Amino acid sequence: MEDRYISLAHGNGGRFMRELIKEVFAAHLANPCLDTRLDAVTLPWDNRQLVMSTDGFTVQPLEFPGGDIGSLAVHGTCNDLAVAGAIPVFLTLNAFIEEGFDLEVLDRLIASLARTAREMEVDVVAGDTKVLPRGQGGGLYLATTGVGRLDPRARLSLDGLQEGDRLLVSGPVGDHGIAVMLAREQFGLSGSLRSDAASVLPFTRILLDLPGLRFMRDPTRGGLVTVCHELCHASGLAVHLNEAAIPVREQVISVCQMLGYDPYYLACEGRVVAVLDESDADQALERWRDLPGGEEAALIGTLKSGKPRVHLETRIGGSRLLEELEDDPLPRIC
Amino acid sequence: MEDRYISLAHGNGGRFMRELIKEVFAAHLANPCLDTRLDAVTLPWDNRQLVMSTDGFTVQPLEFPGGDIGSLAVHGTCNDLAVAGAIPVFLTLNAFIEEGFDLEVLDRLIASLARTAREMEVDVVAGDTKVLPRGQGGGLYLATTGVGRLDPRARLSLDGLQEGDRLLVSGPVGDHGIAVMLAREQFGLSGSLRSDAASVLPFTRILLDLPGLRFMRDPTRGGLVTVCHELCHASGLAVHLNEAAIPVREQVISVCQMLGYDPYYLACEGRVVAVLDESDADQALERWRDLPGGEEAALIGTLKSGKPRVHLETRIGGSRLLEELEDDPLPRIC
Numbered sequence: 233m234e235d236r237y238i239s240l241a242h243g244n245g246g247r248f249m250r251e252l253i254k255e256v257f258a259a260h261l262a263n264p265c266l267d268t269r270l271d272a273v274t275l276p277w278d279n280r281q282l283v284m285s286t287d288g289f290t291v292q293p294l295e296f297p298g299g300d301i302g303s304l305a306v307h308g309t310c311n312d313l314a315v316a317g318a319i320p321v322f323l324t325l326n327a328f329i330e331e332g333f334d335l336e337v338l339d340r341l342i343a344s345l346a347r348t349a350r351e352m353e354v355d356v357v358a359g360d361t362k363v364l365p366r367g368q369g370g371g372l373y374l375a376t377t378g379v380g381r382l383d384p385r386a387r388l389s390l391d392g393l394q395e396g397d398r399l400l401v402s403g404p405v406g407d408h409g410i411a412v413m414l415a416r417e418q419f420g421l422s423g424s425l426r427s428d429a430a431s432v433l434p435f436t437r438i439l440l441d442l443p444g445l446r447f448m449r450d451p452t453r454g455g456l457v458t459v460c461h462e463l464c465h466a467s468g469l470a471v472h473l474n475e476a477a478i479p480v481r482e483q484v485i486s487v488c489q490m491l492g493y494d495p496y497y498l499a500c501e502g503r504v505v506a507v508l509d510e511s512d513a514d515q516a517l518e519r520w521r522d523l524p525g526g527e528e529a530a531l532i533g534t535l536k537s538g539k540p541r542v543h544l545e546t547r548i549g550g551s552r553l554l555e556e557l558e559d560d561p562l563p564r565i566c
Numbered sequence: 567m568e569d570r571y572i573s574l575a576h577g578n579g580g581r582f583m584r585e586l587i588k589e590v591f592a593a594h595l596a597n598p599c600l601d602t603r604l605d606a607v608t609l610p611w612d613n614r615q616l617v618m619s620t621d622g623f624t625v626q627p628l629e630f631p632g633g634d635i636g637s638l639a640v641h642g643t644c645n646d647l648a649v650a651g652a653i654p655v656f657l658t659l660n661a662f663i664e665e666g667f668d669l670e671v672l673d674r675l676i677a678s679l680a681r682t683a684r685e686m687e688v689d690v691v692a693g694d695t696k697v698l699p700r701g702q703g704g705g706l707y708l709a710t711t712g713v714g715r716l717d718p719r720a721r722l723s724l725d726g727l728q729e730g731d732r733l734l735v736s737g738p739v740g741d742h743g744i745a746v747m748l749a750r751e752q753f754g755l756s757g758s759l760r761s762d763a764a765s766v767l768p769f770t771r772i773l774l775d776l777p778g779l780r781f782m783r784d785p786t787r788g789g790l791v792t793v794c795h796e797l798c799h800a801s802g803l804a805v806h807l808n809e810a811a812i813p814v815r816e817q818v819i820s821v822c823q824m825l826g827y828d829p830y831y832l833a834c835e836g837r838v839v840a841v842l843d844e845s846d847a848d849q850a851l852e853r854w855r856d857l858p859g860g861e862e863a864a865l866i867g868t869l870k871s872g873k874p875r876v877h878l879e880t881r882i883g884g885s886r887l888l889e890e891l892e893d894d895p896l897p898r899i900c
Contacts, residue, residue, distance in 0.1 A: 243697025
């Protein structure tokens with residue numbers, strides 16, 4: 233690693249984070265179950281039905297249009313289980329609360345977390361709270377660990393990716409990133425945009441019986457491009473994205489143009505990217521578009537031979553490389 | 567709750583924390599599996615063999631004589647599984663790292679965590695890292711969630727406590743609390759005392775076949791007295807502790823006398839309190855004393871009829887009430 237100290241870029245989902253995880257965490261913790269490329273792990277327990285995932289939440293502000301850290305702490309971990317082909321069943325919860333935090337706000341956030349868990353039909357079965365001395369916390373941090381039951385139809389792996397596979401996204405990208413950014417009001421902008429934070433379980437379950445389904449991932453930190461780089465790393469293939477096909481809301485494009493962000497790097501919290509054999513891609517797209525919230529699902533790209541890079545084929549017929557994320561444009565986004 | 571804002575006392579294991587958990591977390595999250603009185607939960611999965619526990623770690627300093635936040639993050643969660651009668655199998659890990667944190671220190675702490683996990687024969691199977699902007703973290707916070715397999719011999723419950731039951735402790739209390747306090751050097755004191763942070767699994771396993779074993783708990787935050795209050799709350803009985811029998815190291819007593827602390831409220835990270843029917847208490851004590859590190863195990867008290875209070879029968883023949891912890895003497899102790 234270039235730096236001797238942790239920087240915000242070590243937390244953004246991009247190259248520095250990947251290197252940190254590889255060189256510090258994976259290097260020391262290596263074991264047959266641990267695959268740091270995946271957001272959830274299928275464990276040798278009860279006929280490999282037990283799937284686990286864990287996620288930390290540090291979003292700022294704690295409440296934003298379309299969600300809050302409580303709902304996010306449920307959706308984030310449940311979505312990681314869902315894209316692994318599992319049905320979420322149990323959650324555990326860690327709360328790190330800063331001294332001086334308003335109890336009324338805490339109560340509202342935990343109520344939201346509980347409501348979201350009920351909607352998802354998951355039970356929070358264990359928890360722990362720690363209080364951080366004033367000035368040593370950012371209000372509230374949460375961590376959730378999820379237990380899910382693997383759907384017997386799920387046959388997902390990064391190892392089966394093939395040339396010609398198609399990429400689908402379940403809806404517009406970047407809403408969460410921009411909604412949180414606007415909620416900070418750092419830029420004097422405001423808008424009606426809401427975070428896309430939601431369960432992706434309907435989207436993942438409905439594809440599980442397609443034999444051509446290879447892999448699914450929710451594009452959170454580092455956004456769509458980061459998922460594409462993971463596909464490149466795993467397959468050794470190139471990803472070609474079709475700019476004209478990628479759904480992005482007008483408001484997201486406007487804010488990105490104003491601030492110089494690229495929407496393809498922005499976090500989503502309720503979208504799925506799926507990779508399928510070409511033969512099943514149209515069928516998958518049709519199923520997604522029939523789901524509530526799936527109207528804008530789209531076929532957005534293809535795995536092709538060539539160097540493992542992410543190419544964006546632009547609307548005007550050009551092509552540009554989408555590099556792996558380095559600087560962090562938005563700390564505390566999830 | 568008296569206060570509208572979170573105070574350090576909401577994190578100390580005592581009354582305020584119990585009320586916070588009851589009135590905010592348990593109130594919203596209630597479900598048949600969640601028992602906030604327990605540190606681990608036995609889940610309706612795979613014939614109720616699946617036990618889970620989760621714990622957050624915020625100890626300061628991050629390294630102290632006898633341990634560090636990495637080893638603590640393994641022992642803390644594995645010990646919660648162990649006292650529930652389970653064998654730890656898997657862990658998940660969340661790291662919240664502050665911007666500017668020294669990568670060399672991070673590497674050392676994660677190496678320690680990994681070494682401890684290997685010693686415990688548990689695999690860290692999933693993880694997540696978040697970076698906190700400078701000034702919004704305290705260096706490093708960890709959370710671990712553990713999965714254990716219930717020992718079929720385990721029949722532990724807070725519901726079976728009976729008058730006449732005896733309390734055992736597996737070793738001297740307060741070493742961890744004082745070792746961490748001295749490591750802070752806030753008081754200009756120093757000493758050779760080491761934290762007791764260690765696995766309690768040998769101590770828990772060896773009692774599981776005793777039919778008179780009712781309940782076990784590791785006295786972490788809030789120490790021995792807090793465990794005793796939990797026994798009072800659950801049983802409606804009084805706990806009578808025998809001061810002369812409770813093992814406390816000379817060094818711990820000296821520091822406590824100097825600073826006005828009570829050793830019975832100090833955190834341990836490698837001790838167990840067990841409650842047994844009188845008929846099995848001597849046998850349990852013998853087994854513990856035969857274990858390495860168990861030489862100072864002791865029979866320290868009895869459950870008696872009377873108001874659910876904790877009485878200390880003093881060396882000089884008197885008796886004083888040990889109230890539930892209120893103020894937090896030591897934030898970031900675990």
